[in-house]
Amino acid sequence: MTQDSTVHSVLWMRVLSGIQPSGQLHLGNYFSMMRQMIHYQDREELFCFVASYHALTTVFEKEKLEEGIRNAVLDFLALGMDPDRSTFWVQSDVPEVAELSWLLSTSITVPQLELGHSYKDKIAQGISPSGGLFFYPILMAADILAFGGEKVPVGKDQKQHLEFTRDIAGRFNNRYGEVFVIPEPEIGKEVAVVPGVDGRKMSKSYGNAIYFFAPEKKLRKTVMGIVTDSTGVDEAKDPENSVLYQIYCLFLNEEERQELAQRFRTPGTGYGHFKQELFERIMETFADARKKREEMAADPGFLKDVMRKGSEKARAIASQYLDRAREAVGLKYL
Ligand code: ADP
Numbered sequence: 222m223t224q225d226s227t228v229h230s231v232l233w234m235r236v237l238s239g240i241q242p243s244g245q246l247h248l249g250n251y252f253s254m255m256r257q258m259i260h261y262q263d264r265e266e267l268f269c270f271v272a273s274y275h276a277l278t279t280v281f282e283k284e285k286l287e288e289g290i291r292n293a294v295l296d297f298l299a300l301g302m303d304p305d306r307s308t309f310w311v312q313s314d315v316p317e318v319a320e321l322s323w324l325l326s327t328s329i330t331v332p333q334l335e336l337g338h339s340y341k342d343k344i345a346q347g348i349s350p351s352g353g354l355f356f357y358p359i360l361m362a363a364d365i366l367a368f369g370g371e372k373v374p375v376g377k378d379q380k381q382h383l384e385f386t387r388d389i390a391g392r393f394n395n396r397y398g399e400v401f402v403i404p405e406p407e408i409g410k411e412v413a414v415v416p417g418v419d420g421r422k423m424s425k426s427y428g429n430a431i432y433f434f435a436p437e438k439k440l441r442k443t444v445m446g447i448v449t450d451s452t453g454v455d456e457a458k459d460p461e462n463s464v465l466y467q468i469y470c471l472f473l474n475e476e477e478r479q480e481l482a483q484r485f486r487t488p489g490t491g492y493g494h495f496k497q498e499l500f501e502r503i504m505e506t507f508a509d510a511r512k513k514r515e516e517m518a519a520d521p522g523f524l525k526d527v528m529r530k531g532s533e534k535a536r537a538i539a540s541q542y543l544d545r546a547r548e549a550v551g552l553k554y555l
Pocket residue numbers: 240241249250251253254374375376377378379412413414415416417422423424425426
C-alpha cells in the first residue's frame with residue numbers, strides 16, 4: 222500500500238506508466254502498454270503521463286516537441302483514457318518530479334548508471350551521450366516514486382530502468398527512512414516484443430512501425446509492406462515463422478489464432494489476401510478512436526482544460542512525496 226493514504230484507496234493498486242511524446246503511436250506501444258493501461262482504469266487507480274522531460278533527450282526542435290506532446294495527449298484520450306476516473310498529465314506540468322529527481326540522484330552510483338542500456342547503446346553508436354541521457358533513469362525513478370506507483374506496465378526494454386528505480390527507492394529508504402513505495406514492473410509476456418513489418422522489433426527508429434492513426438492509404442501501404450517469404454498462393458504457408466501471422470495474432474483470440482494458422486497451412490490464400498484482411502481488422506479495431514481523435518484535435522480549448530485539471534490532480538500527490546523526501550534528507554530545517 223502506498224503511504225499517502227489520504228488519497229489512496231487500500232483496495233486499489235496504484236498503476237503508473239508514461240510514454241515519450243517522440244513520435245506517432247505504433248502497434249508495439251499499443252499492445253505492450255497503452256491497451257493494458259487503459260483497461261486498468263476499470264480495475265485499479267490509474268496514473269498515466271506523457272514523458273515530455275524525457276523527450277528533451279532526443280527532440281531538439283521546439284515545434285516538434287510541442288506537436289509531439291499534443292499528439293500523445295490526443296492518442297491517449299482517443300483510445301479511452303478517462304481523465305475523470307484516472308490521473309492523466311504531462312510530465313513537465315508537474316515540476317515536483319524534476320526536484321525529486323535531484324534528491325534521488327545520490328541514491329545511485331555513476332558505475333551503475335554506466336550500465337544503462339540506452340546510454341551504452343549511444344556510446345556503441347559513437348554518439349557522445351548528453352548529461353540528460355545519463356540522468357534519464359533517475360528522472361524515470363522520480364516519475365514513479367513521486368506518485369507511489371506500485372505496478373508499472375512497460376515493454377521489455379524498460380525492465381532495467383525499473384530495476385534502477387527499485388534500487389534507488391531501496392537505497393533512499395535505507396538511508397533516510399521509509400519514504401517510497403518499491404514498484405513492481407509488469408511486462409506482458411505475450412506481447413513482450415511486437416515485431417515490425419521487417420521482422421525486427423517494431424520501433425519508430427527502425428522505420429518498420431505500423432502507425433494505426435496514420436491516414437488510411439498510408440496505413441494500408443505499410444501493412445501491405447510486411448515481409449513474407451516467397452511461398453505462392455497454392456502452397457502451404459508456415460504460420461510459426463511468419464511476421465504477418467504474428468502481427469495478425471495481436472488482434473485475435475486463441476480460437477481465431479488457431480483458425481488463422483490452419484488457413485495459413487491450407488493452400489489457396491496468398492499473403493496479399495491475409496494482409497488485406499489484417500488491414501481491415503486494424504481499421505475496424507481503431508475506427509472509433511480515429512473518429513474521436515479527429516474531433517478532439519479540432520478543439521484545443523478542451524485539451525488545455527483536460528491537461529490543466531490533470532496536472533492539478535498529479536501535483537497534489539507529487540507534492541506530498543516531495544515534501545516527505547525533503548524532510549527525510551534534512552531540507553526542512555525550520
Ligand atoms: P520506440 O521503440 O518506437 O521508440 P518507445 O521507446 O517510445 O518506442 O516505447 C514506448 C513504450 O512502448 C515502452 O513501454 C516500450 O517498452 C513499448 N514498446 C515500444 N516498442 C515496442 C515493441 N516493438 N514491442 C513491445 N513494446 C514496445
